Amino acid sequence: MDEVQVVVAHKERTTLRVGDVFLKVDADQARIDAEVEAMAMAPIPTPEILWRKPPVLALAALPGKALGRLEAPSAASRAAWAAAGAAVRKLHDAPLPERVGMSLDEILPKLEAACEWLVANEVLGADVVTRNRRIAEAALRPWTPVFVHGDLQITHVFVDGDEVTGVIDWSEGGQGDAMFDLATLTLCHEERLPDVIAGYGGEVDLDVIRGWWAVRCLQATPWLIEHGFDPWPELSVLRAQR
Structure with missing residues (x-):
């Protein structure tokens, strides 16, 4: 029998790997429905659905x-990063899905609450939080929606050599800001941003990308701490931003 590997586990979702099969157990059936729909619409490679029996998706x-990984340098080539950028562009140019992602009206109160939590719990100094909240303003503007992955972490993009073989974890897929996907992909890997942009092509606003780095890290850190995860990569980004 193959070893069972726990990929991620918290009270909302657990992902297990058994050999070449991933089993996703999700308490929110709507989230699984959204993931399946997004994968069906995406114009880039996604994992094959083997079977589905709620609450499990195989x-x-x-x-x-x-x-790569958030907390370590990426061994992938510059061409692989550029290929990732090209795949993101292909996704963003695709027809819009029906699902709409979070709006500014939803993001802002969560962001303010996270900032207050970080200072009250002495996770970060008020100066660091205030500085990043200012940087975040660049991202908090109206945007033209595109088809986004919505959680395009570096660990969700798979490559073989210089080619993208697929993208996983589509539960946040829907309409959103293109710069948010690019920011999520390059979080903690700012040195790879030029390669991603080269593959992506077109207009890219670096201030907006840095703004989304701030938003994502400010919002994610309280959740990570409360769920027992180490937020060291996110804290490193927040402390480094100027």
Whole structure:
């Protein structure tokens, strides 16, 4: 029998790997429905759905390996990062799905609450939080919606050599800001941003990307701490932003 590997586990969702099969157990059936719908619409490679029996979704493993990890330098080539950028562009140019992502009216109160939590719990100094809240303003503006992945972490993009073999974890897929996907992909890997932009092509607003880095890290850190995860990468970004 193959070893059972716990990929991620918290009270909302658990993902297990058994051999070449990933089993996703999700308490929110709507989230699984959204993931399946987004994968069906995406114009880039996604995992094959082997079977589905709520609350479990079984997916085939993708060939290759993840583009990298948040907390370590990426060993992937510059061409692989550019290929990731090109895949994101293909997604963003695709027809819009019906699902609409979070609006500014939803993001702002969550962001303010996170900032207050970080200072009250002495996770970060008020100066660091205030500085990043200012940087975040660049992202908090109206945007033209595109088809976004919505959680395009570096670990969700798989490559084999210089080619993208697929993208996993589509539960946040829907309409959103293109710059948010690019920011999420390059979080903690700012040095790879030029390669991603080269593959992506077109207009890219660096201030907006840095703004989304601030928003994502400010919002994610309280959740990570409360769920027992180490927020060191996110804290490093917040402390480094100027």
